[in-house]
Amino acid sequence: MQTMYEKMETAELDAAIAQLEAEVAEVKAKGLALDMARGKPSPAQVDISRPMLDILSSTADLTDEGVDCSNYGCFEGIPSARRLAGEFLGVPAEQTIVLGSSSLNIMQSVLIHYWEKGVPGHTPWSKLDRVKFLCPAPGYDRHFGITQDLGIENVPVRMTETGPDMDEVERLVAADDSIKGMFCVPKYSNPTGITYSEETVRRLATMKAAPDFRIVWDNAYAVHDLTDEPDVLANVFDFAREAGTEDRILAVASTSKITFPGAGIAFFGSSPANVAEVASTLKVGLISADKLNQLRHVRFLPTLEAVRAHMRKHAEFLRPRFACVEEKLEQGLAGTGCGSWSHPNGGYFVSFDGPEGTAKRVGALCAEMGVKLTPAGATWPGGYDPYDSNIRIAPTYPSVEELSAALDVLVLAVKLASAEVARAARA
Numbered sequence: 001m002q003t004m005y006e007k008m009e010t011a012e013l014d015a016a017i018a019q020l021e022a023e024v025a026e027v028k029a030k031g032l033a034l035d036m037a038r039g040k041p042s043p044a045q046v047d048i049s050r051p052m053l054d055i056l057s058s059t060a061d062l063t064d065e066g067v068d069c070s071n072y073g074c075f076e077g078i079p080s081a082r083r084l085a086g087e088f089l090g091v092p093a094e095q096t097i098v099l100g101s102s103s104l105n106i107m108q109s110v111l112i113h114y115w116e117k118g119v120p121g122h123t124p125w126s127k128l129d130r131v132k133f134l135c136p137a138p139g140y141d142r143h144f145g146i147t148q149d150l151g152i153e154n155v156p157v158r159m160t161e162t163g164p165d166m167d168e169v170e171r172l173v174a175a176d177d178s179i180k181g182m183f184c185v186p187k188y189s190n191p192t193g194i195t196y197s198e199e200t201v202r203r204l205a206t207m208k209a210a211p212d213f214r215i216v217w218d219n220a221y222a223v224h225d226l227t228d229e230p231d232v233l234a235n236v237f238d239f240a241r242e243a244g245t246e247d248r249i250l251a252v253a254s255t256s257k258i259t260f261p262g263a264g265i266a267f268f269g270s271s272p273a274n275v276a277e278v279a280s281t282l283k284v285g286l287i288s289a290d291k292l293n294q295l296r297h298v299r300f301l302p303t304l305e306a307v308r309a310h311m312r313k314h315a316e317f318l319r320p321r322f323a324c325v326e327e328k329l330e331q332g333l334a335g336t337g338c339g340s341w342s343h344p345n346g347g348y349f350v351s352f353d354g355p356e357g358t359a360k361r362v363g364a365l366c367a368e369m370g371v372k373l374t375p376a377g378a379t380w381p382g383g384y385d386p387y388d389s390n391i392r393i394a395p396t397y398p399s400v401e402e403l404s405a406a407l408d409v410l411v412l413a414v415k416l417a418s419a420e421v422a423r424a425a426r427a
Helices: 009-028 041-045 050-054 079-088 101-116 141-150 165-174 198-206 236-243 272-282 292-302 305-332 360-370 401-422
Strands: 034-036 096-100 130-138 155-158 181-182 214-218 247-255 266-269 350-353 369-373 390-392
Touching: 009 360, 009 401, 034 401, 041 305, 041 401, 050 292, 079 096, 079 247, 079 266, 079 292, 079 305, 096 272, 096 360, 101 141, 101 214, 101 247, 101 266, 101 272, 130 165, 141 155, 141 181, 155 165, 165 198, 181 236, 198 236, 236 247, 266 272, 305 350, 305 401, 360 369, 360 390, 369 390, 369 401
Parallel strands: 034 369, 130 155, 130 181, 181 214, 214 247
Antiparallel strands: 096 266, 247 266, 350 390
């Protein structure tokens, strides 16, 4: 699709660029300092969890079903927290481990274990000539960083409206047994906001793959719905149990964008064999996680329904921000051919695609005008977007007023970058 600038006569295009450059200069003079770089809850969102801090006082009962939460022991997590983890992840409570605040840390620990010691019964990945991981892209930069740090080759797979391109996933995995795993954010994917279709979930659980192939099922946005008609994600474990591939799924989630970022509780769930093996490994360096934090959480949010009620409060803050993104992009770019964007029902991001060859320029222009974005390329492994087109919009932290101003800057940057590309093509 041609952009409006590609359709202009050269003189008209030059005039348009001059006008856009003048507008950029005006914005620079304002001295803005706005941040849309990462998906953090706003301070007002964090505040709705403050009552949780009052739950455990010096006179509180610190036991959970007979477990003394003030002392060592109960490595796998307190009973109430494991039940909640099971509701989050779609497995029985006994197939869960509740750890510290970071699901990212759980993922890293498990993959390091496979790198050093191997999936049980198989060669350690570090001893193999080559190890690859599939990375749905646009995707989550911190996922890519875990495998890249280990020396694993990240292989991008293009996202579609129903999840990763499963024809390509199945082709790659069946043909190459050096592919040992895959990252997935199955509900409200980061950054596209896509929820995997039931067919995609089924195919991931049942496809032909190496016996030590593992899917990191990072359900970070399991309850982060924006509407009263949220996306529904099929339970991958239902398909995996039926297919005999339950060992394949390594599920994680946390409360980091539910209660306090960096101070929540994180969950791991998998097959009984995987849970036992991961527990035996992690016990070497951890006697038990912070059980008082687990107790505080489950008394504040004892069930998944209580969590959903809490998340409806979060949605009250988030809906106006996502509506602002939609309104500003529609007003500024609809009909220009200069961009397309996702329309998520939940999660924390909007994925924006401009014309090829513009994302880095857009990021630089925004920085010059005082708006910080996630670095261009971050949504692809190695920071390399082969199209140089994708930008992750993180609308949650700024106020609506700040967000509106930042989006005006983004629209202006997209227009100028698109016009410059059109002009360069005529040189």
